[in-house]
Amino acid sequence: xxxxxxxxxxxxxxxxxxxxxxxxxxxxxxxxxxxxxxxxxxxxxxxxxxxxxxxxxxxxxxxxxxxxxxxxxxxxxxxxxxxxxxxxxxxxxxxxxxxxxxxxxxxxxxxxxxxxxxxxxxxxxxxxxxxxxxxxxxxxxxxxxxxxxxxxxxxxxxxxxxxxxxxxxxxxxxxxxxxxxxxxxxxxxxxxxxxxxxxxxxxxxxxxxxxxxxxxxxxxxxxxxxxxxxxxxxxxxxxxxxxxxxxxxxxxxxxxxxxxxxxxxxxxxxxxxxxxxxxxxxxxxxxxxxxxxxxxxxxxxxxxxxxxxxxxxxxxxxxxxxxxxxxxxxxxxxxxxxxxxxxxxxxxxxxxxxxxxxxxxxxxxxxxxxxxx
Amino acid sequence: xxxxxxxxxxxxxxxxxxxxxxxxxxxxxxxxxxxxxxxxxxxxxxxxxxxxxxxxxxxxxxxxxxxxxxxxxxxxxxxxxxxxxxxxxxxxxxxxxxxxxxxxxxxxxxxxxxxxxxxxxxxxxxxxxxxxxxxxxxxxxxxxxxxxxxxxxxxxxxxxxxxxxxxxxxxxxxxxxxxxxxxxxxxxxxxxxxxxxxxxxxxxxxxxxxxxxxxxxxxxxxxxxxxxxxxxxxxxxxxxxxxxxxxxxxxxxxxxxxxxxxxxxxxxxxxxxxxxxxxxxxxxxxxxxxxxxxxxxxxxxxxxxxxxxxxxxxxxxxxxxxxxxxxxxxxxxxxxxxxxxxxxxxxxxxxxxxxxxxxxxxxxxxxxxxxxx
Numbered sequence: 132x133x134x135x136x137x138x139x140x141x142x143x144x145x146x147x148x149x150x151x152x153x154x155x156x157x158x159x160x161x162x163x164x165x166x167x168x169x170x171x172x173x174x175x176x177x178x179x180x181x182x183x184x185x186x187x188x189x190x191x192x193x194x195x196x197x198x199x200x201x202x203x204x205x206x207x208x209x210x211x212x213x214x215x216x217x218x219x220x221x222x223x224x225x226x227x228x229x230x231x232x233x234x235x236x237x238x239x240x241x242x243x244x245x246x247x248x249x250x251x252x253x254x255x256x257x258x259x260x261x262x263x264x265x266x267x268x269x270x271x272x273x274x275x276x277x278x279x280x281x282x283x284x285x286x287x288x289x290x291x292x293x294x295x296x297x298x299x300x301x302x303x304x305x306x307x308x309x310x311x312x313x314x315x316x317x318x319x320x321x322x323x324x325x326x327x328x329x330x331x332x333x334x335x336x337x338x339x340x341x342x343x344x345x346x347x348x349x350x351x352x353x354x355x356x357x358x359x360x361x362x363x364x365x366x367x368x369x370x371x372x373x374x375x376x377x378x379x380x381x382x383x384x385x386x387x388x389x390x391x392x393x394x395x396x397x398x399x400x401x402x403x404x405x406x407x408x409x410x411x412x413x414x415x416x417x418x419x420x421x422x423x424x425x426x427x428x429x430x431x432x433x434x435x436x437x438x439x440x441x442x443x444x445x446x447x448x449x450x451x452x453x454x455x456x457x458x459x460x461x462x463x464x465x466x467x468x469x470x471x472x473x474x475x476x477x478x479x480x481x482x483x484x485x486x487x488x489x490x491x492x493x494x495x496x497x498x499x500x501x502x503x504x
Numbered sequence: 505x506x507x508x509x510x511x512x513x514x515x516x517x518x519x520x521x522x523x524x525x526x527x528x529x530x531x532x533x534x535x536x537x538x539x540x541x542x543x544x545x546x547x548x549x550x551x552x553x554x555x556x557x558x559x560x561x562x563x564x565x566x567x568x569x570x571x572x573x574x575x576x577x578x579x580x581x582x583x584x585x586x587x588x589x590x591x592x593x594x595x596x597x598x599x600x601x602x603x604x605x606x607x608x609x610x611x612x613x614x615x616x617x618x619x620x621x622x623x624x625x626x627x628x629x630x631x632x633x634x635x636x637x638x639x640x641x642x643x644x645x646x647x648x649x650x651x652x653x654x655x656x657x658x659x660x661x662x663x664x665x666x667x668x669x670x671x672x673x674x675x676x677x678x679x680x681x682x683x684x685x686x687x688x689x690x691x692x693x694x695x696x697x698x699x700x701x702x703x704x705x706x707x708x709x710x711x712x713x714x715x716x717x718x719x720x721x722x723x724x725x726x727x728x729x730x731x732x733x734x735x736x737x738x739x740x741x742x743x744x745x746x747x748x749x750x751x752x753x754x755x756x757x758x759x760x761x762x763x764x765x766x767x768x769x770x771x772x773x774x775x776x777x778x779x780x781x782x783x784x785x786x787x788x789x790x791x792x793x794x795x796x797x798x799x800x801x802x803x804x805x806x807x808x809x810x811x812x813x814x815x816x817x818x819x820x821x822x823x824x825x826x827x828x829x830x831x832x833x834x835x836x837x838x839x840x841x842x843x844x845x846x847x848x849x850x851x852x853x854x855x856x857x858x859x860x861x862x863x864x865x866x867x868x869x870x871x872x873x874x875x876x877x
Binding site: 143154 | 527531537565613623669701769
């Protein structure tokens with residue numbers, strides 16, 4: 132009993148002011164205040180409620196009074212350049228899809244040494260219902276030249292990174308841009324995009340990490356070479372060292388999360404749970420058109436197969452469930468997904484210089500006892 | 505020129521990994537990822553867009569499938585206890601008001617030593633349009649006993665703080681609860697409350713720091729003594745030392761913020777600005793029924809009066825504007841509000857043990873140069 136109480140205090144008490152543990156900078160905390168993850172309990176929703184979708188904005192959210200002032204220019208190596216109003220875009224055939232997006236830097240907080248940037252824990256993932264039109268239909272209307280190698284997508288957001296003032300710009304190869312999956316989007320969860328999600332128009336690239344889904348989209352340009360903008364080549368690269376030229380970040384790796392059971396401790400976010408049967412649940416997802424094959428749940432050192440529920444569509448996450456008979460004491464709960472190509476989440480992901488693509492298994496510390504009700 | 509370039513680098517370059525500056529714990533960063541401030545550029549909106557309103561949830565957001573399962577119980581020392589469905593509440597006379605709310609812990613990040621809790625910078629303030637009904641009308645229907653001293657408001661959110669498992673509960677005195685300002689609310693910005701803002705029912709107490717506006721409101725109980733729940737007496741108290749019994753936190757102090765001009769640096773959030781005239785703008789607010797009297801803008805060491813625009817109603821913030829002729833080089837911009845009772849924001853607020861009620865002036869570092877366009 133004494134041992135148990137000591138363990139409970141370890142799990143549920145706030146950290147002492149004398150033992151600060153790993154340390155983060157004020158600049159990182161500023162970014163964490165500004166950008167926001169989903170709430171893990173929202174994993175119970177198929178579609179993340181409005182205002183809970185994770186959000187990362189590099190620069191300021193542009194102030195756009197009305198969509199009637201907005202137009203999308205499609206230009207460059209095309210036979211018929213376009214300048215489309217929002218109404219013209221909305222008159223095109225519409226598509227509506229649930230898409231899971233994840234920030235490429237999700238999990239950066241756990242890399243050591245850690246690149247100074249947004250110190251995401253595990254929460255930079257969400258699923259929204261996006262409405263818009265297919266990008267490929269618009270691009271084809273412009274009669275692109277056969278020399279087109281990439282399409283460059285420019286947002287209205289502008290700022291400094293690495294000492295360079297630039298608009299947020301990303302590219303896709305001609306083949307990737309012409310995928311029927313890629314959308315020009317003006318609605319999230321059946322309402323107009325709020326300013327911070329890209330009002331009035333954004334790109335959504337299903338299966339890719341979030342940086343590809345350019346917000347506040349103003350211009351698409353066809354070019355005959357590989358784009359070398361800051362957000363394409365200076366960041367969003369997997370690197371093993373400072374000297375590594377890098378491998379471009381693209382599609383989302385296999386990953387899963389758990390909606391933590393029981394009650395949270397305010398400060399540690401560890402959990403207090405009533406003993407007895409409890410349904411554990413969470414989500415699993417994978418990008419690049421690769422489906423989730425299975426999810427296992429870890430209870431301390433043992434792994435058990437979870438029930439994997441079908442996704443609402445091919446771009447949305449799967450729900451998983453597992454019934455656990457919780458016994459009193461301290462437990463470590465984990466979940467681990469495997470994709471249909473046989474890739475399984477690592478217990479600890481390989482170190483990456485920018486803290487990108489971290490798909491380590493999610494861990495939840497729980498204290499179980501009886502008589503809570 | 506060399507000097508200027510060195511200064512620019514100081515303002516706009518990311519912090520060195522070798523000079524971490526003040527340090528924050530992983531538990532604080534976890535809270536900063538989970539809770540979210542407004543985006544300072546959203547200060548340009550009278551009403552903070554949906555999903556940008558600041559958010560602090562002590563425990564998990566309760567999972568409520570439908571409002572048809574919800575009822576509000578009003579009980580305790582009353583002649584006619586009530587059990588009201590959402591429909592019964594909506595059938596009462598409705599009120600719709602823009603209300604500015606601020607978290608009592610806003611600015612905690614700047615207190616030294618710092619209490620380990622949510623490390624807010626300046627962004628934990630927002631204005632929403634709330635729709636609901638007057639609390640006093642509901643309370644009066646219950647025929648409260650003359651012995652009633654306080655009303656206790658209980659949310660459905662439950663968790664551990666300070667080692668105690670409890671529902672989030674706060675009280676108001678009989679007089680404060682009967683103020684016609686206090687609302688029972690089911691809509692924000694003309695849509696149903698999202699889960700994280702208290703779906704399906706919450707309290708909104710205009711003029712008070714946010715802890716009074718209990719979310720997921722299930723029960724209101726009339727009692728004949730002062731409520732001593734954890735969230736009432738163990739926290740949300742101004743304290744000068746560990747031994748200080750504390751002064752309860754109530755209404756919002758005079759404060760102002762600036763929407764930072766120009767372009768942000770991703771990592772420091774310092775600003776790059778084109779030389780020449782620029783309209784500085786921001787918001788000022790004060791609780792407790794006390795109006796804002798004036799706002800001054802600080803340009804380096806000099807203070808100038810800003811133009812104060814009328815608020816949309818008595819519970820909402822004021823806009824202020826000031827035209828500045830920005831000259832090249834480094835500048836410190838500040839804003840400072842004064843209320844009609846003569847209280848002015850301090851340059852640095854007095855230290856508080858919990859980091860509460862920090863209304864220090866907002867500071868923005870800017871680098872101005874020509875030829876950015």
